[in-house]
Amino acid sequence: MKIIAAVVNGVNEEYVLEELTLGELYSDEVIVKMVATGICQSDEALRVGAEAYPMPAVLGHEGAGIIEKVGSAVKDFAVGDQVVMAYNYCGTCPSCRTGHPAVCTEWAALNFSGNRSDGSYTFYKADGTPVSNFFTQSSFATYTITNSKNLIKVDPEADLRLIGPLGCGLLTGFGTVVNGLQPQTGSSIAIFGTGAVGLGALMTAKIVGCSTIIAIDIHNSRLETASELGATHTINSKTENLQERIDEITGGRGVNYSIDTTGISSIMKASIDILALGGSFAPLAVKPNSLELKPFTDLIMSNRKVVGVLMGDSVPQLAIPQLIQYHKQGKFPFDKFVKFYKFNEFNQAAADSNSGETIKPVIIIDESYRSRNDEPLIVFNKYFN
Incomplete structure (x- = not known):
């Protein structure tokens, strides 16, 4: 089957639309006709070489589409189902069996190796060159092969042009709060970086009842968005003294929880320094930078914790339908920071995301798609350029 995909052929090279051939469909896999996909900072980290990945590759891991074909062993999905795609997992190890x-x-082998466990690939160039996939998903394509465990079936009325980002960035922000940090009602939280992950965490902090929600960034426009979404306070760390403002807001006690989405070493350290006694910090960025600290003075003496949380420690098949419901209820209005791009605008979308101009770029792959629900269609028309 011939498809078109946005291929990255080498480190720091631009996306190039190329015709590829889909490989063999395995019994536990499906072919998905892609409708839309978010671009995540993890995709950019691989493209620019911040994290090593086998090239050429088709990236993308925030995809939404319609099932085109199912493998013989797939029982819970059918042709025509609307799906969001997330990460792959084995389903049988102790972590999977206990809900994690x-x-x-x-996880690393299934999502970051670029091929199947038997060494085969899902994409090939015309000359037979194999092309790596990503997250067993590779949503930057008109059609893709993915494992049934990657899939979350969604309501037929859900607008697939909007909900792809729930598969990674927003899922991570949501899960980091509810599963990783588990803040108490009335507690305080500071979030460094108001991109999609940070804003996902911010909206979730409001849902779970944090009374003090502090958004920290260097872009005033993003801080304004954060205020609209529930931040009780904002700090521009480029023009304001961070520690003084935190002391002012918390009465000198510090915050109970902090999240960093920037991956900048000095900011990760600041995320710990502003914690109250017994506070917890979650670093989330996919960056190669290190964090230097003195365990006794920075953590032990203050009973502070650093919490590692991958993908929000979320079960996508449970969390994503919940996030869709929160969106319908107006509690998780992520459409406020989505901007849509056409299929041939991958490089522009990535550049806009990197510059801070766009918080969450979403590529519309199938422009003929129409939702059954008029309201999301209005959102689409409002934001699409």
């Missing part, structure tokens, strides 16, 4: 598939023992 994001720390599946096979």
